[in-house]
Each structure stands twice: as C-alpha cells, then as structure tokens.
Amino acid sequence: xxxxxVMLKDLRLISRDRFGLVALLAVPIVVIMVIAAxxxxxxxxxxxxxxxxxxxxxxxxxxxxxxxNEHLDVREVSRATAHxxxxxxxxAPAALILPRELSKRYLAQKPTTVELLTDPAQWQELEAIxxxxxxxxxxxxxxxxxxxxxxxRLHERNITGDHVSFSSLDQNIPGFSLMFVLLxxxxxxxxxxxxxxxxxxxxxxAIAPLPPASLLGGKLLARLIVGTAQLLLLLLFGHxxxxxxxxxxxxxIIVVAAAVVTSMTCFAAVVAAFVRTREQAIPVGLAVAxxxxxxxxxxxxxxxxxxxxxxxxxxxxxxxxxxAIQDVILRDRNIAGISxxxxxxxxxxxxxxxxxxxxxxxxxxxxx
Amino acid sequence: xxxxxxxxxxxxxxxxxxxxxxxxxDNQGERARAVLRIEGLSKSYGAIAAVAGVSFDIREGxxxxxxxxxxxxxxxxxxxxxxxxxxxxxxxVLLGHSICNERxxxxxxxxxAPQEIALYPMLTTAENLRFMGRIYGIKxxxxxxxxxxxxxxxxxxxxxxxxxGSLSGGMKRRVNLAAALVHQPKLxxxxxxxxxxxxxxxxxxxxIVRRLRDDGxxxxxxxxxxxxxxxxxxxxxxxxxxxxxxxxxxxxxxxxLEFSEVIELTGFTAGIDLTPMRALGQLCRVDRDEKRLxxxxxxxxxxxxxxxxxxxxxxxxxxxxxxxxxxxxLFLHLAxxxxxx
Ligand SMILES: Nc1ncnc2c1ncn2[C@@H]1O[C@H](COP(=O)(O)OP(=O)(O)OP(=O)(O)O)[C@@H](O)[C@H]1O
Ligand SMILES: [Mg+2]
Numbered sequence: 001x002x003x004x005x006v007m008l009k010d011l012r013l014i015s016r017d018r019f020g021l022v023a024l025l026a027v028p029i030v031v032i033m034v035i036a037a038x039x040x041x042x043x044x045x046x047x048x049x050x051x052x053x054x055x056x057x058x059x060x061x062x063x064x065x066x067x068x069n070e071h072l073d074v075r076e077v078s079r080a081t082a083h084x085x086x087x088x089x090x091x092a093p094a095a096l097i098l099p100r101e102l103s104k105r106y107l108a109q110k111p112t113t114v115e116l117l118t119d120p121a122q123w124q125e126l127e128a129i130x131x132x133x134x135x136x137x138x139x140x141x142x143x144x145x146x147x148x149x150x151x152x153r154l155h156e157r158n159i160t161g162d163h164v165s166f167s168s169l170d171q172n173i174p175g176f177s178l179m180f181v182l183l184x185x186x187x188x189x190x191x192x193x194x195x196x197x198x199x200x201x202x203x204x205x206a207i208a209p210l211p212p213a214s215l216l217g218g219k220l221l222a223r224l225i226v227g228t229a230q231l232l233l234l235l236l237f238g239h240x241x242x243x244x245x246x247x248x249x250x251x252x253i254i255v256v257a258a259a260v261v262t263s264m265t266c267f268a269a270v271v272a273a274f275v276r277t278r279e280q281a282i283p284v285g286l287a288v289a290x291x292x293x294x295x296x297x298x299x300x301x302x303x304x305x306x307x308x309x310x311x312x313x314x315x316x317x318x319x320x321x322x323x324a325i326q327d328v329i330l331r332d333r334n335i336a337g338i339s340x341x342x343x344x345x346x347x348x349x350x351x352x353x354x355x356x357x358x359x360x361x362x363x364x365x366x367x368x
Numbered sequence: 369x370x371x372x373x374x375x376x377x378x379x380x381x382x383x384x385x386x387x388x389x390x391x392x393x394d395n396q397g398e399r400a401r402a403v404l405r406i407e408g409l410s411k412s413y414g415a416i417a418a419v420a421g422v423s424f425d426i427r428e429g430x431x432x433x434x435x436x437x438x439x440x441x442x443x444x445x446x447x448x449x450x451x452x453x454x455x456x457x458x459x460x461v462l463l464g465h466s467i468c469n470e471r472x473x474x475x476x477x478x479x480x481a482p483q484e485i486a487l488y489p490m491l492t493t494a495e496n497l498r499f500m501g502r503i504y505g506i507k508x509x510x511x512x513x514x515x516x517x518x519x520x521x522x523x524x525x526x527x528x529x530x531x532x533g534s535l536s537g538g539m540k541r542r543v544n545l546a547a548a549l550v551h552q553p554k555l556x557x558x559x560x561x562x563x564x565x566x567x568x569x570x571x572x573x574x575x576i577v578r579r580l581r582d583d584g585x586x587x588x589x590x591x592x593x594x595x596x597x598x599x600x601x602x603x604x605x606x607x608x609x610x611x612x613x614x615x616x617x618x619x620x621x622x623x624x625l626e627f628s629e630v631i632e633l634t635g636f637t638a639g640i641d642l643t644p645m646r647a648l649g650q651l652c653r654v655d656r657d658e659k660r661l662x663x664x665x666x667x668x669x670x671x672x673x674x675x676x677x678x679x680x681x682x683x684x685x686x687x688x689x690x691x692x693x694x695x696x697x698l699f700l701h702l703a704x705x706x707x708x709x
Contacts, residue, residue, distance in 0.1 A: 005502040009491070016490045200486030204547070207450045208503045209475040 006218025058103025433601030489533030538569030
C-alpha cells in the first residue's frame with residue numbers, strides 16, 4: 001500500500017518532467033534513425049567487396065557466386081589475394097573459400113564446411129555479408145536447387161535453419177532500444193534517489209513508518225512502468241517505421257519487455273548505490289550501460305565477440321534480455337518458449353533487488 | 369565532569385518501568401504528564417561530542433524551547449529523538465516506547481519539521497501533504513478533510529494546487545511544518561521552523577505552534593531567536609557544546625541568577641563614576657563600551673538615587689533605560705559562563 005503510494009508519487013513527479021519524457025523516446029529514436037541509415041543493408045551493400053576463392057569450380061559454387069553478386073561486389077581471387085584483401089589491406093570485411101569438391105559433396109548430400117575469413121573490425125559490413133549469405137541461400141533454394149539445411153556450414157556453424165536471420169535492423173533496433181532503456185534506468189534511478197536527498201525528503205521518508213523495501217520498491221516500480229512503456233514504444237516505432245518484426249505473440253512481447261526492464265531496474269538500484277552525487281550519475285551510468293551493452297550483444301551479435309568475451313556475456317542480464325527479445329520477435333516464440341530466459345531474468349531481478357536494498361539500507365544507516 | 373554523561377541506563381530503567389505501568393489519572397494534577405523522557409542522550413562523531421548526556425522531560429501541552437548557538441547540538445538532538453540517528457548512549461522514552469528499541473511505534477507518534485525544507489518542489493502543496501498522510505497510513509476517507517484543515521490552518525488553502533517549488537520561502541516553511549502534522553503526532557519536533565522568514569510569516573508560524581500547544585501537543589522547538597523562545601516556550605533548555613547547561617521556566621532560570629534587571633545608560637558614558645553605586649553593594653556585573661554602560665542588578669529601584677545624580681550631572685547627553693533581564697541576556701550569560709569555565 002505504501003509502496004504504491006511512493007510509486008504513484010514518483011510517477012507523478014516523472015510525468016511533470018515533460019522534457020524528460022519526450023527525451024525518453026526522442027533521443028533513442030534519433031540515434032536509431034542514424035544507425036539505421038548508416039547500417040541498412042541492401043542499397044549500400046553492393047559496394048562491399050567480397051572476395052571468393054573458388055576451389056570448387058562446380059555448379060553449386062557458380063550458383064552461390066551468382067546469388068552473392070546480386071548484392072555484393074564479388075571478385076573471384078586466389079587464396080593469397082583473399083587473405084591480403086581481408087587481413088592486410090582491410091578492403092574486404094570477409095572472404096569466402098568454397099572448397100574443392102563442394103559441388104560433388106553437395107550433390108551427394110554430404111555436408112561441407114565453407115570457411116569465412118573475417119576482419120572483425122569491419123563488423124557492420126561483415127554483418128551485411130552474413131545477411132546476404134542468408135538471402136543468397138534462400139534465393140538459390142527458391143530456384144529449386146536441392147539446398148538442404150545441413151549441407152552448408154559456415155565456420156562450423158550452420159547459418160541457416162534455426163539460426164537467427166540477422167539483419168542489421170533486427171539487431172540494432174532492439175539492441176539500441178535496450179541500451180537506451182538501460183541507460184535511462186541507471187540515470188533516472190540514481191538521480192531520483194539523489195533528488196530525494198537534495199529536496200530533503202529522504203530525511204522525512206527515513207523517519208516515516210515505512211520499511212526501506214517499500215521506499216525503494218515503490219521508486220523502482222515507477223521506473224519499471226516507465227521503462228517498460230519506453231521499450232515497447234521503441235519496438236513499435238521500429239515496427240511501423242522500419243518494418244521490424246515483433247513476433248506472433250503480443251502477450252509474450254509485453255511480458256518479455258516487463259521482465260527485461262525489471263532486471264534492468266533492479267540492476268540500476270545497485271548502480272545507484274554507488275552513485276553518490278548527481279554529477280557521478282552521467283559517467284558511471286554511461287560506462288556501465290555501454291560495457292553491458294557491448295558485452296551483452298546489444299551493439300552487435302554475440303557471435304562477433306571473441307570466445308572469452310562470449311562466455312562473459314552469458315553471465316550478463318543484457319545478453320539474456322537480448323536473446324529473450326530475439327526469441328520472441330525473430331523466432332516467433334510464445335511465453336512458454338522463453339520460460340528459461342524469464343526464469344533467469346527473474347533470478348537476476350531478485351538478486352539485484354536484494355543487493356540494491358542492502359546497499360540502500362547501508363547508505364541510509366551510514367548517514368546516521 | 370558532566371554529571372549527565374555518567375548517568376547509565378540502569379539508573380533510569382527503573383523510571384521507565386514505573387512509567388510504563390498505567391499511572392493514576394492525574395492529568396488534571398499540578399504536573400502534567402511527561403510525554404517524553406530523555407535520559408542521558410549522547411551522540412559523538414569521532415572526537416566531536418555533538419550531544420553529551422542530555423536529560424530532560426517534555427510534558428503534555430508544553431512547548432520546550434531548545435536554545436543554542438550554531439553547532440550546539442540542537443539538530444543532532446532533534447534527529448536522535450526523531451529516530452533518524454541512533455544515539456551513541458542514553459535513550460528517550462516517548463509514552464512508554466523507547467526511541468532506540470521501538471522505532472516503528474515511535475515514528476508513528478512523532479512529527480518532524482526538519483531545519484532544511486523537506487518537500488517535493490514538483491508536487492503541489494496539497495499533494496505533498498496528501499503523500500505524507502498516506503505514508504503515515506491515514507485512511508483515504510479522513511485524509512482529504514485533514515489536508516483541507518491543515519491548509520486552512522497554515523493559511524495556504526488558496527495555494528493548494530500550486531507547486532511547492534513556486535511558493536515563497538515563508539510559505540514553504542509553513543508547508544514544511546504542516547507536513548509534520550498530517551498524522552496528528554503526539555510529539556512534534558520543530559527544528560528552527562522560523563529560520564529565514566519575514567516577521568509576518570513568523571507570526572503565522574508561531575500562531576500555529578501556539579494552537580498546537582493549546583490542543584495539548586508536546587512540542588520541542590529549536591531556535592536562534594531568543595525573543596521567540598521567550599514568548600512561545602513554557603520551558604527553556606540551553607544547549608552549549610552538546611550539554612544542557614540550563615533547563616526550566618524562564619522565571620526559574622532567572623531566579624537562579626543573582627540579578628534580574630538591566631540598567632542601560634547610553635550616550636557619553638565614559639566619564640561616569642560608578643563608585644556611589646558600588647557603595648550600595650548590589651551591583652553584580654558591569655558591561656562597558658564607548659557608548660553604552662550596562663549594569664546587571666537585582667533591583668533597579670535600589671539604584672534610582674545615584675542614577676538620578678548621574679543623569680542630572682550629565683545634562684541631556686545620557687539616556688536611561690531599565691529593563692528586565694531578557695532571555696537573550698540570560699542565554700549569552702550562560703553561554704559565556706560555560707565557555708569561561
Ligand atoms: N553528520 C555529522 N558528522 C560529523 N559531525 C557532525 C554531524 N552532524 C553534526 N555534527 C557536528 O555536531 C555538532 C552539532 O551540530 P548540530 O547540527 O546538531 O548543531 P545545531 O545546534 O543544530 O547548529 P545550527 O544552529 O547551526 O543548526 C557540530 O559540531 C557539528 O559539526
Ligand atoms: Mg541545527
């Protein structure tokens with residue numbers, strides 16, 4: 001009941017900050033538009049150089065090369081040149097090696113591994129290439145070629161079938177939306193707590209008959225509601241303006257948004273405990289949000305990270321958040337399909353809230 | 369040594385126990401019921417003893433004026449009573465409940481107006497009060513009426529829907545006070561409620577405090593304004609470097625002194641010879657500077673003859689004023705006395 005009172009009061013305070021509310025959506029939308037303009041695949045990808053080493057010289061290689069050529073600046077080169085273009089000159093983000101006997105094995109229904117030499121520094125172009133490779137696969141399939149899903153392996157990873165069909169927008173819109181929600185939450189939770197100190201009201205609340213959990217919980221609930229609405233509106237913006245898919249289940253997307261934002265809100269409470277002044281909120285908030293976004297796969301797909309970092313990423317709530325959202329919007333899963341992510345995110349939420357509350361209590365006690 | 373500091377918990381536990389027992393109905397008796405008993409309350413910050421073994425009672429329907437210079441420990445004492453800070457030693461018992469061990473209960477019974485304004489500038493006056501009411505668990509059905517009543521009593525009913533941030537400093541002070549009263553506390557702690565307001569707002573605030581007292585509330589009130597404390601307080605306590613150096617009614621405090629009136633001579637006072645007055649043997653203290661001579665005496669009337677001589681000799685260049693020893697004089701006297709040892 002008192003939690004609700006604190007929440008309603010904070011919601012009311014939030015609603016009074018008109019500029020803040022507009023910025024909540026306007027800033028990420030502007031950034032998403034810039035990113036989208038810069039990374040949109042299609043028109044721009046024709047300028048991407050894609051060296052291919054054709055050791056196969058068979059029909060499958062020819063079909064693939066024809067398909068790639070529709071979207072990319074394909075050049076058949078020698079192994080040495082390919083290596084040079086990618087690794088030394090950095091003119092091409094990746095080169096594809098179609099091995100000897102590819103066609104033969106393919107037609108015999110035997111799987112083949114095709115090697116993609118990449119330059120991870122050019123991740124955006126690389127991503128475009130991956131998208132094109134996927135398109136090419138589909139196009140060749142539609143021509144009636146017997147491309148079955150298991151027969152073509154990229155870097156020992158199957159790029160078709162179950163794997164997510166990334167386009168840069170599918171990655172960037174949810175990724176940047178999540179990043180901004182996280183950033184907003186870290187800022188706003190830290191600032192709301194400091195604001196309470198500046199206005200002196202934290203002293204009043206500290207001596208009111210109200211447990212710290214209600215106080216912190218109420219404040220977080222208000223932020224959680226705003227954050228969930230922010231995330232959903234950003235995804236809807238992506239949907240209507242850029243055609244971002246939102247999956248089949250509206251319930252799932254709302255639930256996943258709420259779960260994701262809950263874990264981020266509780267995390268923000270932990271960060272807020274370390275932000276002692278309003279001025280600290282900006283550098284601390286930026287640093288934490290960017291590191292979590294970068295490691296958690298919000299800026300680029302996780303498979304673009306080095307192996308060591310990928311294992312770190314799996315420990316972060318941002319990577320669970322991203323994969324939960326992608327499960328819903330790209331893999332069309334319903335709530336049952338993301339139950340594992342929901343459980344993990346709830347676990348994070350509880351743990352962060354407990355830690356945040358402990359730190360909050362400790363902070364209050366330190367003052368007395 | 370500070371006697372109070374040596375007071376140990378065992379020493380007053382007996383009192384608390386007897387206090388807890390239902391007492392015979394003696395509200396109409398000569399001594400009103402003690403609402404709050406402060407026993408050896410202390411608070412240290414490292415080497416600084418902000419409050420050092422303070423003990424006193426506060427009774428029903430009483431305003432207790434707590435005076436002290438900057439840094440004397442007033443805010444620290446108030447914040448311990450408010451359960452905001454934990455005492456380093458000692459305890460206080462509010463209607464049978466310890467501020468150390470029964471914080472939840474005590475909090476519900478206390479209203480605090482902090483020294484610094486503590487309100488949400490982006491909520492309206494009424495919203496601020498309503499929020500405090502809900503936090504203290506006031507029923508929705510009673511809250512609206514209570515808020516209206518408070519707004520009326522602080523004279524801000526017309527500003528009910530204005531953001532607190534847009535109110536003047538004096539108005540904020542009044543809202544700050546009202547926010548402490550929404551839940552009708554038994555003990556009201558006011559930390560310099562008139563700091564930085566104009567005389568009109570101050571009168572307004574003092575009127576509110578008086579009304580609260582008349583309703584039977586117990587009020588602890590800190591201030592720098594001696595005059596204010598003199599007019600408002602039933603009893604006065606003077607804090608000096610964390611110690612309560614005096615407590616009681618103004619009359620009682622005055623009686624302890626060997627003088628009660630001040631004779632003030634202004635004008636060309638340098639040449640005045642005090643020998644005839646000293647001969648009367650009752651001159652307690654002389655403060656002298658270029659333009660002013662202050663004589664602290666038991667009874668000014670005893671000095672009328674020599675005074676008349678002084679004045680008639682000086683022509684019109686000297687003015688005479690006789691006044692009672694004010695609280696300000698008393699306070700400064702006590703403060704100075706302590707500092708000197
Ligand atoms: N949090 C704190 N940490 C360290 N010292 C403190 C703290 N709070 C108060 N003090 C010290 O305790 C002493 C009493 O301070 P307090 O604020 O109680 O004085 P005060 O009588 O309210 O003064 P004022 O009239 O200026 O409000 C001062 O020496 C002050 O520096
Ligand atoms: Mg003070």
